[in-house]
Every structure is written in structure tokens, then in C-alpha cells.
Amino acid sequence: MSSSSNVRPSIIFVDDDPMLLSSTRRRLTLVARNWDLHFADSGAAALEICKGVVPSAVVTDMRMPGMDGAVLLKEIQRYFPESIRIIFSGQTDQDALIQAHSVAHSILAKPCDADQIYQALQLSLEIQSRLGDPEIRRFVTSGRTIPVSTSSIFDILSLLREPDVSPKKIGESVRNDLGLYAYILKIINSSHFGMRSPVCDIDQAILLLGASQLRTIVCGLKLAHALSPTLDKNLCTEVLETGILRAQKVLQLVQKHGKPKMFSDECYIASLFQDFGKLVLSVSAGSRYLQIIEHSRHQASSLVDLEREAFRCTHAEVGAYLLSLWSFPSSVIRSICRHEDLQSSVQEEPETVEDFVRIASTR
Amino acid sequence: MPEVNVYQRMFEREREARKQAEELLETMSLELYDAYSQLKKSSDEVFAIFRSVTDGIVTFNQTGTIESLNPAIERIFGYSENVLKGQDIRVLLPQNKLDFELDDEFWVDRCSEAQPKFATQGINAHGQIFDMELSASKSSQAGKDFYVWVIRNTSQIRNVERKMAVSQRLEAIGQLAAGLSHEINTPIQYVHENVKFLRDAFKATEEVLVRVEREFSSAGSYPTPGFEESFRQICSETQWDFFRKEIPIALYETLYGSKRVTSIVQAIRDFAHPGASEMSSLDLNKAITSAVTLAANHWRTLGEIVTDLDRSLPNITCHVSEINQVILNLLINACDAIAEARAANPDRLGKIVFRTWQEGNMAKLSITDSGVGIKRENLERIFTLFFTTKAVGKGTGQGLAIAHSIVVERHNGNIDVVSQLGEGATFIVSLPIQPLGDVPPGDVVPSGGSE
Numbered sequence A: 001m002s003s004s005s006n007v008r009p010s011i012i013f014v015d016d017d018p019m020l021l022s023s024t025r026r027r028l029t030l031v032a033r034n035w036d037l038h039f040a041d042s043g044a045a046a047l048e049i050c051k052g053v054v055p056s057a058v059v060t061d062m063r064m065p066g067m068d069g070a071v072l073l074k075e076i077q078r079y080f081p082e083s084i085r086i087i088f089s090g091q092t093d094q095d096a097l098i099q100a101h102s103v104a105h106s107i108l109a110k111p112c113d114a115d116q117i118y119q120a121l122q123l124s125l126e127i128q129s130r131l132g133d134p135e136i137r138r139f140v141t142s143g144r145t146i147p148v149s150t151s152s153i154f155d156i157l158s159l160l161r162e163p164d165v166s167p168k169k170i171g172e173s174v175r176n177d178l179g180l181y182a183y184i185l186k187i188i189n190s191s192h193f194g195m196r197s198p199v200c201d202i203d204q205a206i207l208l209l210g211a212s213q214l215r216t217i218v219c220g221l222k223l224a225h226a227l228s229p230t231l232d233k234n235l236c237t238e239v240l241e242t243g244i245l246r247a248q249k250v251l252q253l254v255q256k257h258g259k260p261k262m263f264s265d266e267c268y269i270a271s272l273f274q275d276f277g278k279l280v281l282s283v284s285a286g287s288r289y290l291q292i293i294e295h296s297r298h299q300a301s302s303l304v305d306l307e308r309e310a311f312r313c314t315h316a317e318v319g320a321y322l323l324s325l326w327s328f329p330s331s332v333i334r335s336i337c338r339h340e341d342l343q344s345s346v347q348e349e350p351e352t353v354e355d356f357v358r359i360a361s362t363r
Numbered sequence B: 001m002p003e004v005n006v007y008q009r010m011f012e013r014e015r016e017a018r019k020q021a022e023e024l025l026e027t028m029s030l031e032l033y034d035a036y037s038q039l040k041k042s043s044d045e046v047f048a049i050f051r052s053v054t055d056g057i058v059t060f061n062q063t064g065t066i067e068s069l070n071p072a073i074e075r076i077f078g079y080s081e082n083v084l085k086g087q088d089i090r091v092l093l094p095q096n097k098l099d100f101e102l103d104d105e106f107w108v109d110r111c112s113e114a115q116p117k118f119a120t121q122g123i124n125a126h127g128q129i130f131d132m133e134l135s136a137s138k139s140s141q142a143g144k145d146f147y148v149w150v151i152r153n154t155s156q157i158r159n160v161e162r163k164m165a166v167s168q169r170l171e172a173i174g175q176l177a178a179g180l181s182h183e184i185n186t187p188i189q190y191v192h193e194n195v196k197f198l199r200d201a202f203k204a205t206e207e208v209l210v211r212v213e214r215e216f217s218s219a220g221s222y223p224t225p226g227f228e229e230s231f232r233q234i235c236s237e238t239q240w241d242f243f244r245k246e247i248p249i250a251l252y253e254t255l256y257g258s259k260r261v262t263s264i265v266q267a268i269r270d271f272a273h274p275g276a277s278e279m280s281s282l283d284l285n286k287a288i289t290s291a292v293t294l295a296a297n298h299w300r301t302l303g304e305i306v307t308d309l310d311r312s313l314p315n316i317t318c319h320v321s322e323i324n325q326v327i328l329n330l331l332i333n334a335c336d337a338i339a340e341a342r343a344a345n346p347d348r349l350g351k352i353v354f355r356t357w358q359e360g361n362m363a364k365l366s367i368t369d370s371g372v373g374i375k376r377e378n379l380e381r382i383f384t385l386f387f388t389t390k391a392v393g394k395g396t397g398q399g400l401a402i403a404h405s406i407v408v409e410r411h412n413g414n415i416d417v418v419s420q421l422g423e424g425a426t427f428i429v430s431l432p433i434q435p436l437g438d439v440p441p442g443d444v445v446p447s448g449g450s451e
């Protein structure tokens, strides 16, 4: 995936420790040659920099004198809705971090490799540059509205109010809402939870989080994000059901090849969330998008073409973009992003997540 | 003999009258007796109550002379009734421990007003000081004023508090834990990043050397005229100038970061010192430095800490973890006071000054902050358990009460506060360098012992 835009992204790093900034600068000078790097020792200094450059991303420490990281990101979200917001913190207070998730796209725990930050962010920036419509780009990045339906929030909350509700029951309920499903994976896969490998299994995620943290998460969702009123029920059901079907086929295929669990989990997620972008677009563009879907059913032109025409990007790219901001594994992101690329040929012998998902979808 | 008859009749009459009188008297005395026995019964009851209550009751006159007392007083103070009667009431109080003048009116006024009782300390026949709760009242009888004190020994309650003290210590450290991981993870992060950089730098260095070596070997033993040119090219290709400038800084930061982590880990170890029951030796200056390190994440966002420590201060013998806890409690309070001041006026810079010095056989420590200060009417109350002006969930009002009980009871020291509202506060802790009443070692251990 090469960047279609020639503009060098401007990334601002914020930390009150001068040595942390200095070591990051030193390393990224070597690693992130295509970035314009900026460093600020406080939230106020970061906002000062923003007067001169529109940040592509802001990576900030949480606890700082004066303005703390979460507050800074709220400001950024407000004035630069298309900037990617990341917290890079040494803090371990889980509750505070979970709350910060409502404003940060992802949370990285110190210590963490600068290369890793570079790769994750670079992937998001690359996909972002494919979103031709600035409106869509701004809407999705700002994250104020996410594709989670209000009714599933209330279902989960009332489930969590029951004294000893089984994790299995919660899992069943979460599975019905792809947005919530993805959001929970986003949180459990944030590095402050210290998972050694990405968690793709929602039941495992729920067990790891426990009821009280789940409640914090869901309440945070309810408070911080406008849950979309335009999220269409039929579309949700359709995306979910085709996703599940596809995911089951992929699982059978992967099992035949005797791949490890991690790999099959990633394939499962990649196929389940393949059309997640449709939900994102329906939240972003409302009824306009529903009409486009309607048209594609009756006209000769494909949905993807109509999407390109209307938004200068496809649901594949939009979905991959949001999930990349939410720290989904890069193999999953690549698979989702390219699932509409007809040029990519199907491999004889499937290797990557993308290969497996493609075979399963065409069968 | 008519006279005889007359006398006879008179006598009869008189006897009759007397009998009546006697009868009357008898009924009267019976009533009186009843009344008396009623009275006696109730006074016995009162007396029995007076003698059997677990609270001590003592009365004294205007000059402070003890007039009566109950067995509970004997039990609480370990004196017998006849020893105490006629003594001055002050024998029950550790006068040297009072932070105000002993003044009868003071006690009475203080109790009769808003507070019906308050916590203070008593001293028993063995010289042991203990906590007691005192309520005082003034009465008068036959134009004579006298005072009544009701005293309850609360040292059992203090035992519970002591257990609370341990959990408060863990809580204070717990409060710091979230900040601590930040304190450790940040230097680890830059040490890690710098080491990776140095690895790359070494690769670059190696490449420069290998290529220069190649130049040399192809050119024979002397550099060819074009050597400078190609050397410059090697340098630019390997970004050698960048590495050369950055390597020393990366090394410095790496060393600095690892030193920082070491000092934090050291401080945690000092503070986690198990609450041993025996006293051991503590360097007060080091304890302060450790507390400052531990709480760094707490105060860094507020301002600066200055330490003005007497390097010649001898180690003190004390319950180490408890004194550490006192320092930490005072430091956290100072941070909170500054945070509060800054909430009202964000431009106001916070400053905390730690001092230590020696005064005779006492080690002294003071901590001054530029926080909100303490209202006059609160000055007396801040050491009371559960007194707090902080929001629910922020303060529990235990910190100073526990600090007080550690310093005063456990170590025979003293803790004082001076404050100017709006300017800040200074807490001064005095601790005996050697525990009071500790016999110098020479007297206990036979010199040149037989072993």
C-alpha cells in the first residue's frame, strides 16, 4: 500500500520528560524518514505547534503538569477532527486508561518500541490517504459517532446489572453488534492490558475484562459517543449475517490447512468484519448511503463503483481505516482493505489471512 | 387520800398522752424511716453506680484538690483512693505533653461548649501515658464550686487505630503506586529507545570503519588524493555526523535513566520495610529523599521540592516504617494543599521545602508548603481522627491522626503545625535521637562480658 498523497505527515509527540522526547526523536529520525516530527513538552506547547501545522497525528503522554494527555486529545478532537489521537503512557491505572479510550484511538503502554509506533501509525496514515472525501475522513477520524446501536448498549448494561450473569451470555449479546464487538477488541488489544498476542476471540476478551471493566467501557461509550440514530437495522443484520457465514467458511478452510489458533482467529475476524465499513459509511452518510446500496441492487454498476463515485473511497477502505485506528492486527486490516480489489489474484496455495478470506468469500 | 387519786389520774392521763405521743412519734419515725431508707436506697444505688461504672469519675475543688473518685479512676490510673484524695488533679495529666496551659476554666469551657467531650492523654501511676476521653462539668453545692471529670480510657480504641495505621501506610503507598509505574516506565522507555539507537549507531560505526579500511587497503598505505572525497561520501551515506553528535547524548541519557530506576526501586524497598516491632536506625535525610523520589509523580505536576538537610544529623532509633509513613503523609498533604491552591490560581507555583536539623538530643524535621494553609479554627482539629476538609474519596482524615500517634505515642516525640491561611503551612516533627528512657547500652550490657 503506497501513499497516494505526497504530503509528509506531521506527527506531534508530547511528553513532559525531555529525555523521553529526545530519545524518541533520535530513533524516529532514523525510522520515520517520511514524517515531519514535532516535539512538545506540554499540552500547551503542542497546541502552540498546531497553530503552524495541522497535525496528522498526536502521540501524547497521559500525566503531565498543566494539561493532561486526555484533555489535550479532546482539544485536538475538537479543532482537528481528522488528526489521529494516541496516548502513550506509563500509567497503569486501568480505569483511567479505559476512560481515555473514548477520546484516544489507541493507547500504547510504555515501554514500547518506536518502530512499533511507527508501523501502526503509518498503516493508518496510508489507509487514511485513500479516503478521498475529506468529509468522510473527518467524520470517521473524529470518532464522535461510532457504529454501535443504542439498543445493544442498553441490552448489555441491563445484562451487566444482573448479579451473576455468565460471560457467555454477555458474549452472545456482544456478538449481535459488530460495532460493540470491535470496540471491545480495541480496548483489550491496547497495550496497557499487556496481551502478548492480539486477542480476537470475543469470549476471551470478555473474560479478561470482567464485568466491572465492561461496565466502565459500555458506560463510557454511552457518554462519550453519539450512538448513531442513522444506523440501519436491516443493514446491520445483513452485514452481521453475511459476515458470520463467511467467517464460518474461512474457519473450515483454515482448519483443513491445520493453521495455529492465532492465525485462524485473525482469519475469522478479517472475514467477520469484512463489510464493517458499510456500517461506518451508513453512520457517516446516513440515508444517502442506504440509497446507494439500494441502487446497486437494481443497477448494473457495482456497489464499490457507486461508493467511489459518491465518497471517493470504498467501504473496504473506510472499514479498514477505522479498525486500523482501533489497533486491529495489521494482517486483518490488509485483508479487509483489499477485499474489493479485483486485481489481486487468488493464490494457488493460500498463505496470508487475506488469501484465506478471499478464497472463502469466492466459494 | 384524795391527792393520791388526783395524782393517780394525772399520771394515767399523762401516760395516756405519752402513749399517744409515742404512737405518734412511732408513726412519724416510721415515715421518717421509710423516707430515710428510700433515700438510702437511692443513694446506695447512685453510689453503686458511681463505684461500678467503667468510666472514671473524679471531683475536685477550685484549687484543683481531688475530693472524691471512683474505683474506675483507681483502675485507670493505678492509684488507690486514699493516695489520690487531697492530691492535685494535675497528677493525672502528663503536663509536659500538653500543648496548652492547664487551666480549669479552659477544660470546663471547652467541654461545656459545642464539644461535650474530647480526646486527650492521661498518665498513670507507672508513668505510662495513654489516650483518654474526657468530659468535664462544673457544679456548685452550698455556695462552693466543684468540678467533675468523667474519664474513659481509649487506648483500646487506639489499638484498633494502630491496625488502621498499618493499612493506612499500605494505602499511602498504594496511592503512589499508579504514579510510581509511570515514574519507572518513562525512564525504561528512553533507556530502551537509546539502547536500540546505540545498536544502530554501532552498525553505522562499523560500516564507516569497514569502508575506510577498504579504502586504505585499496590505496596502499597512504590515502590517495581522492580519499577525503570518498571519506566524506561514506560519512554522509552512513549518517555518521548525526550518529557522532547523538551517541554521547544517548549514552548519557541511558545512564541517567537506569540510575533513576535504581533510585526508585531503592526507595520502594526502603518504604516497604516491614513494620518490625523493634526499633532500628534510620537516616532521616535519606528517608526524606526516598519519600521525594516515591512521590515524584505526585508533585512534579505541582511545582518543586527543595531539601535543606543537615548532613551531620545522626541516625535516629525508631520504628523505621512508621516514621517513613509520617514523612509520606506530610508530603502528600503538602502536595494536596498546593494542588488546592493551584486549582484556585493555576499560575501560583508550588514549593515544598524539607529541612532537618538537630536540637539537643532531638532530631527535627520540617516541611513547609506554599499551599492553601489551614484555618485557625481547624488548627486544633487536624490531628483528630477522620477530620478532613478534602472531598469524599480524596481524603479520609487519617493521615495526621496516625502521624500524631506514631510521633507522640510511639516515639515520645512531638508534632507541631504553624500556618498562615492562604500562605501555606509548616509541620515540624521532633523525634528523640535515642528513645526516651532507653538505658544507655553500657548499663545493660556488662562491659567485657563473660562470653
Ligand SMILES: Nc1ncnc2c1ncn2[C@@H]1O[C@H](COP(=O)(O)OP(=O)(O)OP(=O)(O)O)[C@@H](O)[C@H]1O
Pocket: B329, B333, B334, B337, B369, B371, B372, B373, B374, B382, B383, B387, B388, B389, B390, B394, B395, B396, B397, B398, B399, B400, B401, B424, B425
Ligand atoms: N499541609 C497542609 N496544608 C493545609 N491543610 C492541611 C495540610 N495538612 C493537613 N491539612 C488539613 O488537615 C486535614 C487532615 O489531614 P489528614 O492528613 O489527617 O487527612 P487527609 O489528608 O484529609 O486525608 P488522608 O491523609 O487520610 O488521605 C486535611 O483535610 C487538611 O484540611
Ligand SMILES: [Mg+2]
Pocket: B329, B332, B333, B395, B398, B399, B400
Ligand atoms: Mg493526608
